[in-house]
Amino acid sequence: MAAILEAGRRELAERGADGLSLRAVAREVGMVSSAVYRYVASRDDLLTALISEAYGAVADAAEHAASARTTPGRRFVRLCGALRTWGQEHPHEYALLYGSPVPGYHAPEATTDIATRTPRAAAALVQEAYDAGTLEVHEPGPPLGRVLAGQCAAMGEALGMSVPEPVVLRLAQAWTQVYGAISFELFGQLRNTFDPADAFAAHTFATAARHVGFTDL
Amino acid sequence: MAAILEAGRRELAERGADGLSLRAVAREVGMVSSAVYRYVASRDDLLTALISEAYGAVADAAEHAASARTTPGRRFVRLCGALRTWGQEHPHEYALLYGSPVPGYHAPEATTDIATRTPRAAAALVQEAYDAGTLEVHEPGPPLGRVLAGQCAAMGEALGMSVPEPVVLRLAQAWTQVYGAISFELFGQLRNTFDPADAFAAHTFATAARHVGFTDL
DNA sequence: CAGAATGCAAGAGCAGTGCTCTCTCTTGCG
């Protein structure tokens, strides 16, 4: 069983989700294809297991980066950098988690749950800065609107935050910016423009952090 | 030939890139699979043609939204909204263009070229606002760094802009934020949080526009 | 200790895929 998962991990890392063939996995562990169906219900089942593993792996990287001994703002930037690095090292897994959803596959609740570990790590940093008073809470421009405010409140609670709703919104926006930049780079949208995207990424992560309100960069 | 392309379009829209089967396309046009190989070199070849079409379609939508009779800032926001709407109406095509790259496929230069139409439409709005003096050019915080400044200059030129490099950078960052938000929504990352994401999208597009420097929203 | 029950793997087979090769038929043109 563990051997099957490990072979699946290798296949996924090398050939990607589309190329993840149950028969190839079977060959790799020295079984015939029908034999692996004793351990895994279907190809999608194996994929689900690998997705869960991958979510855990990014979260590990993110949490580790967030545990550095500096200011929350700098740890936020480090967290973003860790996401990017992980994506560069595991492009197929990143695509699986944050790219186009696979054809007929629908993530079960369990993976939806584990997927929140990473944003929770970021949220904790925001909360820490807010509590320490180093988070700049911008004067509210236009008020948020009923639905948006409600969604932000719910999201803040889900992430374990107790901050004003606009702060949650800014975090969400920064989050989309960070992932947008990483995805653009990894998916080849930045080719011929920011080709070594290191500087662009670093600058964007800092911008995102400032947008959230971090003043301790 | 045109029938094949049309059938491919339908298949792609319904079943997605992974489900795009050349045999199914053949069935749909009432041919046997080997016959369509007279018109299309391979499955990837058909996919490439469809990708080019799709790039043109988004660009059409973007340019149409950008041609409204209001201020550049508002047209920028409308453009973002058009991207989102197009993505909602053509989720599989959107995933093909901006999601995880397909397995062994590498976009030929031609599609890379047509892909710039959409960002060029956005760039034109920025240029227009800059020329009109309604674009706020933020005081430069930390200077940009050699590589980043060079990349921004090249990118600005490729997009037909003549504005300071930081403006180009801010546009690129806003761009990643916009696409990040749209992709997050379309790829299901926002489920259980911003579930009807209309308000979030609208707010984020406005935020992106302000980040670029538009003051005429 | 003998026999039954259980678990694991193999094999064959079905329906589908991309793609190639050969063959036939129709159509247009000199």
Next chain:
DNA sequence: CGCAAGAGAGAGCACTGCTCTTGCATTCTG
């Protein structure tokens, strides 16, 4: 009228996911 070119058909190869049946070995039980 005859010939060449093009369009489609058919068979076939190697691959995929998945199911069902069969065989073997281990383990549990009377």
